[in-house]
Amino acid sequence: MKLSNRVLGMQESPVRKLVPIATKVKKAGKKVYHLNIGQPDIETPKIFMEAINNFDTNVIKYSFSQGEPILIEAIQKYFMRDNIDFEDDEIIITNGGSESLIFAAISLCDPGDEILVPEPFYTNYNGFTSAVNVKIKPITTNAANGFHLPDKETILNLVTEKTKAILFSNPGNPTGTIYTKDELRMLADIAVEKDIFLISDEVYRGFAFDGLKLISMGTFKDVASRVAIIESVSKRYSACGARIGSISSKNKDLMKNVLKLAQARLCVPTLEQVGAAALYTLDDNYVEGVRKEYEKRRDIVFKTLSEIEDVVCEKPTGAFYVVAKLPVVDAEKFVIWLLEEFDVDGQTVMLSPAEGFYATEGLGKDEVRIAYVLNSEDMKHAMDILKLGLQKYNSL
Structure with a gap:
């Protein structure tokens, strides 16, 4: 039986397509900091x-x-x-x-x-x-x-x-x-x-x-x-x-x-x-408090990215995402490598390859989306892991 061309032609989510790999490494005992999905960690108002x-x-x-x-x-x-x-x-x-x-x-x-x-x-x-x-x-x-x-x-x-x-x-x-x-x-x-x-x-x-x-x-x-x-x-x-x-x-x-x-x-x-x-x-006081928290996390992410040689990105001014061009040829391969082959004390980070966010073929292949949805301490630790991971990856 043949499925419809409509469903076969639909794009797979770049945010979720690598989840099975993350699930597998977590079952093996590795901690994964999820910066791949826009799921806030802030408590839902009671x-x-x-x-x-x-x-x-x-x-x-x-x-x-x-x-x-x-x-x-x-x-x-x-x-x-x-x-x-x-x-x-x-x-x-x-x-x-x-x-x-x-x-x-x-x-x-x-x-x-x-x-x-x-x-x-x-x-x-x-x-x-x-x-x-x-x-x-x-x-x-x-x-x-x-x-x-x-x-x-x-x-x-x-x-x-x-x-x-x-x-x-x-x-x-x-x-x-x-x-x-x-x-x-x-x-x-x-x-x-x-x-x-x-x-x-x-x-x-x-x-x-x-x-x-x-x-x-x-x-x-x-x-x-x-x-x-x-x-x-x-x-x-x-x-x-x-x-x-x-x-x-x-x-x-x-x-x-x-x-x-x-x-x-x-x-x-x-x-x-x-x-x-x-x-x-x-x-508006509630939203302002949440906004300040995300701005603090944004600053952590952008500071780290600014310290990494050959990374290209402008400071994001809203939402809780940033797209960064990395010094890699294929961002998806890099993200998979981070999950499967790299860790710092048993911990690694998961990003979203950005190619899937483009309609023009070939664009975004060396870019990732980072969702800064973790608390500030975890966010800083995750970005430090990313920084070390890029250094290691480009030395191979």
Whole structure:
């Protein structure tokens, strides 16, 4: 029996593909510091479980396909902190930000259509789109200028009659880049000129460093009908397993049709929505405390990378990732070597080879993504192991 070309053509996750190797060496007694996946170690706020435990009902019923009203209202109030005003029917709760992205691709594109995405990009963008026969077309960025966008003309030259949207994460995964107001203005102008949509993945909102302030695409009122914002509790509130996200847009026609998809999958789990609603009530002091912690970890990572000869990377300004070009020919082989053949006192480190974050063949082969999601002490120790590992690898 032959499987579908659709599933056979899907990309394997560069974040998870080497997990079996890590599992094997851990079973053999080696400690592995996981810098390969964006799983925060910060404790999920207790109000999440408190809200669930206090939810008094005799029957766990289907939720509304659009989402629990208490959560929709909490997200509305959250956006209002940035003077972004969404009405009740302009927010739909989803199974993580992932489902929001799938819903956006299905709603905006027909099979064979294209979405422009700055590369390197969150690799599941490729999985979400290829599953519905939509093609990712890359806007290439590079480490030397901190993965900021190219000029307007370069992007315009990539737009064809099949282009239906530009999808981007801000702050960026895997780069940690925060786009400037001018960059976002440029994207807004392109959307108007070419009659396309903007899908703004803002799940790392709040994680901006060095005094920078994230500018949401939702603040550009003149293109509000062309913007969909992807949200999630996964990273900001360290609740990845809750799988609660949302898609929000002032384009009521888009939201009306996204709701069809939400109805087809019935609903998002009720209890997790109750817990997520409580998370959104946390004030900015909570997020600021988490932001400072990640900034401290960012500084540890960047300091070590800056001390290693021939490593190329700009200091990331947001999220909790950095993409670094290493003095190796093949980063995946290096990562496997770290796992299988290298250790310091029985300890090693796991990174994500960055080639899988690119759509352009050959790019990222000597790059890795580092997720600084461990406490500062472990982070420093892991980076010291990486530094020693590179020295050893290049002396072989």
